[in-house]
Amino acid sequence: MTLRVYAIAYLIFLYAPIVLLPVFAFNDATIIAFPLSGFTTDWFSQLLTTQALHRSVQNSLYIACITAVLSTILGVCAARAGAMYNFPMKRSIIGLVMIPLVLPEIIVAVSLLVVAIQILDMGLSNWTVIAAHVLICTPFSIAILNGAFQNLDPSMEEAAMDLGESRWSAFRLVTLPLVMPGIVSSMLIAFTISLDEFIIAFFLTGANPTMPVYIWGLLRFPASLPVVMALGTILVSMSIVLLTIAEILRRRGMARVGVKDKGGFL
Amino acid sequence: MTSLISLSGVNKYFGDYHALRDINLTINQGEFFSLLGPSGCGKTTLLRTIAGFEGVSSGVVMISDRDVAGVPANQRPTNMVFQSYAIFPHLTVAENVAFGLRKRPDIDKSTAVDAALDMVGLTGFGHRSAHELSGGQRQRVALARALILKPKVLLLDEPLSALDKKMREQMQVELMQLQRHVGITFILVTHDQEEALVMSDRIAVMFDGEIGQMDDPETLYRRPNSRRVAEFIGKMNFMDARVTRSAAQIDVDVDGLGACTIDAEQAPVGIDVGLAKVGIRPETLAILFDGETTVRETISGVVDEVVYYGDMTYYDVRIDGVDTPLNIAMKNLIGRPVLDVGEPTTVVWDARSLVLLP
Amino acid sequence: MWAKLTATEARRGLLMISPPLIYVLIMLAFPIGAIVLFSFWTQDFMTLDTTFTLQNYREIWAQPIFGALLKRSLFVSGCVTAVTVILAFPVAYFVSFHVKPSRKSLWLFLITIPFWTSYLIRVFLWKVILGYNGVVNSGLVGIGVIDEPLTFILYNVNAVIITLAHAFAPFAILPIFVALEKIDRSLLEASQDLGESKFSTFFRVTLPLAMPGVVAAVLIVFIPTIGDYVTPELMGGAGGKLVANMIQTQFLALNNAPLGAALAIVAMLCVTAISLMFVALNRRWLRGRS
Incomplete structure (x- = not known):
């Protein structure tokens, strides 16, 4: 019983900052502090007219979409290799591929910066950000897709081949439909991570900032803080919707291959 | 009888591991053939080389007089029932059964599916989803899915191991009937000796990647050619013996039983004068209860252990001159008592049931 | 060629894993090699001197500022890790042992959601909560506990620790939860059957078996926190800056990438050494018990 109270208090601790977002987003004052002064939707309308914001959002969406697709493709390769094949040094190779999950992000950021600027002399663009985001999103994709692939009976594809299909069409007709929910869920998670990522993007972003980099700039100007709150409210609601879809799909995928759900995606 | 599948000099390595050692065998048209052995003996690997999932390191695999080296699984006239059944969970029963017909426009889908489901006793199950099936039903779907393509050979990889005992016994009979009905060659992989004996026309017993013995069930049981075959299939008592003459008749002096003469065919691998082993199955020995008489040989012994099974009682009886007590299986017929440990008793035996091994 | 590549299971597996592996090698191993090399070079404004030097x-x-920052960074990461893991363990335990199986994924989902929402904004919101006119202060003043707003809760190391502990909470809960889920429940009954109380069963059975999860949680929190410069920048004030801020400054503001690279490598080596020591000590402790 005390444990339950503690767990609920912990959840409140987790959600406390997020709950404040809409409170200040609709508060009619430029200072982010209590007491509240009144209701307004001005901050949201300001969002609609800020051109720089729109450009950064477009940029971030572009980066996030490409990151989602690429890291999911890499994730499918790794998860499939991990679940369905035995090969030499399997554990170390998979461990190496998962390393970006625990690597301090600043290391990823500075090392890619050095390579891009000093060694390749290619300048920064959206593609430098994408390259780094694919690197850090792939382990998450692998973790999610592992759930989908490990529950797959390896004889399933062999059965399809035995019934006349080629290796590729066996994958397309049997494995792909079964792991599809995992694939969509992996793309959604990678999309969310990329859209939110700041530490690396700040180093590697080119002439056009990504949305978090743009927000970072806003945080320095007290007058623009309520707009940030409004933007945050929209972002958080969107993330929650995307994550809920990802979770529902993950569960449906588990149900489709007929296994008991054992919990989260990590 | 025409030969359908033949393997000659087949070897298979996984890295350094020698999984199949010089396999030679021929399987005939319409035969129910079993590959029997303990886990890790290579029987599943052998099945998968026939199916086309594994290539061979050396040797030749022929199906219908055609060398199938390099022919992938999807182009071989074989179909497989997998150990896990591998029922596609995202498809209905009918879609599962029709899966292999995608590239066979010559076959009318719905009639073929209905016929296949009828054949395995799943009439009207077509619309069900794979989750709703019991273990036995999944197996029937796997059978229908494989047989609908009218393969020349049906390969079954431990198809009954996931079922409970009752279901397994029922499916053994059904599989035999099905095989007779469709007339297709069945190759069964199993570790269950009883299953192999019940269902097969012929059995190959495998150990460590080699075929130890290949024979029909009765020969395999009555005339095993080695101790490991004898011990893997059923139980057998072994005693030391000395062969004194080896010709059309063999004279042998068995520890504990004494001297006797047996036929040469009771020594399946031939035998020279000198030391040998004699095997005898527990059910070919008997205990002579009070009031019973016999015309056969007898020796006296003492009951060492009693294991009561309801329909049967297994006795270990200690006799002079043998270290290990003899295991004897007795049916619990009307009026027969169950003896106690320590009771003196008389054991009946017959030279015709001995088997002589090196 | 293709047939040869796909001839055996091992080759097919290696072929399958090669795209992500090659990507990691190009995008991680090669760049890290590059900064190692870089750290032995020097830079004077825009010109890079490529002679090898230490x-x-x-x-x-030599400069005390770097050592001080590094020490503070390791201290903060250590505190964050301890706070996060200690606070997270009971929650993971509760979800694993006291929540109905059908509700477990809902709990995990609720725990992970805040983790996926904009990191920058979450950090900033802590500033709102802990600030001079923030939620905590206005609340405490409102109910009359204090007369003046508290100033020691923002712009210092404590604020950094609270914020990071919040940010990394789900990272700590998930591995512990997974380890607890793997524990065969009959082991706990066996322990009680052999005379242990519920309490001592926890320490003699549950905790040792959950240890791999705790270790994973420690590593997954400790290592990345060293690389965060957002939280110290926003929450730390002058006295709460960490080594990551210095690396960032060297790279972006002072344009002394080689020094920044050397600093990044020193920081990474320290973290790796401490992590390896922790893993080794933990193994020894577990072996010592069994």
Whole structure:
């Protein structure tokens, strides 16, 4: 019983900052502090007219979409290799591929910066950000897709081949439909991570900032803080919707291959 | 009888591991053939080389007089029932059964599916989803899915191991009937000796990647050619013996039983004068209860252990001159008592049931 | 060619894993090699001197500011890790042992959601909560506990620790939860059957078996926190800056990438050494018990 109270208090601790977002987003004052002064939707309308914001959002969406697709493709390769094949040094190779999950992000950021600027002399663009985001999103994709692939009976594809299909069409007709929910869920998670990522993007972003980099700039100007709150409210609601879809799909995928759900995606 | 599948000099390595050692065998048209052995003996690997999932390191695999080296699984006239059944969970029963017909426009889908489901006793199950099936039903779907393509050979990889005992016994009979009905060659992989004996026309017993013995069930049981075959299939008592003459008749002096003469065919691998082993199955020995008489040989012994099974009682009886007590299986017929440990008793035996091994 | 590549299971597996592996090698191993190399070079404004020298490392050793920052960073990461894992364990335990199986994924989902929402904004919101006119202060003043707003809760190391502990909470809960889920429940009954109380069963059975999860949680929190410069920048004030801020400054503001690279490598080596020591000590402790 005390444990339950503690767990609920912990959840409140987790959600406390997020709950404040809409409170200040609709508060009619430029200072982010209590007491509240009144209701307004001005901050949201300001969002609609800020051109720089729109450009950064477009940029971030572009980066996030490409990151989602690429890291999911890499994730499918790794998860499939991990679940369905035995090969030499399997554990170390998979461990190496998962390393970006625990690597301090600043290391990823500075090392890619050095390579891009000093060694390749290619300048920064959206593609430098994408390259780094694919690197850090792939382990998450692998973790999610592992759930989908490990529950797959390896004889399933062999059965399809035995019934006349080629290796590729066996994958397309049997494995792909079964792991599809995992694939969509992996793309959604990678999309969310990329859209939110700041530490690396700040180093590697080119002439056009990504949305978090743009927000970072806003945080320095007290007058623009309520707009940030409004933007945050929209972002958080969107993330929650995307994550809920990802979770529902993950569960449906588990149900489709007929296994008991054992919990989260990590 | 025409030969359908033949393997000659087949070897298979996984890295350094020698999984199949010089396999030679021929399987005939319409035969129910079993590959029997303990886990890790290579029987599943052998099945998968026939199916086309594994290539061979050396040797030749022929199906219908055609060398199938390099022919992938999807182009071989074989179909497989997998150990896990591998029922596609995202498809209905009918879609599962029709899966292999995608590239066979010559076959009318719905009639073929209905016929296949009828054949395995799943009439009207077509619309069900794979989750709703019991273990036995999944197996029937796997059978229908494989047989609908009218393969020349049906390969079954431990198809009954996931079922409970009752279901397994029922499916053994059904599989035999099905095989007779469709007339297709069945190759069964199993570790269950009883299953192999019940269902097969012929059995190959495998150990460590080699075929130890290949024979029909009765020969395999009555005339095993080695101790490991004898011990893997059923139980057998072994005693030391000395062969004194080896010709059309063999004279042998068995520890504990004494001297006797047996036929040469009771020594399946031939035998020279000198030391040998004699095997005898527990059910070919008997205990002579009070009031019973016999015309056969007898020796006296003492009951060492009693294991009561309801329909049967297994006795270990200690006799002079043998270290290990003899295991004897007795049916619990009307009026027969169950003896106690320590009771003196008389054991009946017959030279015709001995088997002589090196 | 293709047939040869796909001939055996091992080759097919290696072929399958090669795209992500090659990507990691190009995007991670190669760049890290590059900064290692870089750290032995020097830079004077825009010109890069590529003669091999230990000057950057000497400078880090000689100037007390770097050592102080590194020490503070490791201390903060250590505190964050301890706070996060200790606070997270009971929650993971509760979800694993006291929540109905059908509700477990809902709990995990609720725990992970805040983790996926904009990191920058979450950090900033802590500033709102802990600030001079923030939620905590206005609340405490409102109910009359204090007269003046508290100032010691923002712009210092404590604020950094609270914020990071919040940010990394789900990272700590998930591995512990997974380890607890793997424990065969009959082991706990066996322990009680052999005379242990519920309490001592926890320490003699549950905790040792959950240890791999705790270790994973420690590593997955400790290592990345060293690389965060957002939280110290926003929450730390002047006295709460960490080594990551210095690396960032060297790279972006002072344009002394070689020194920044050397600093990044020193920081990474320290973290790796401490992590390896922790894993080794933990193994020894577990073996010592069994």
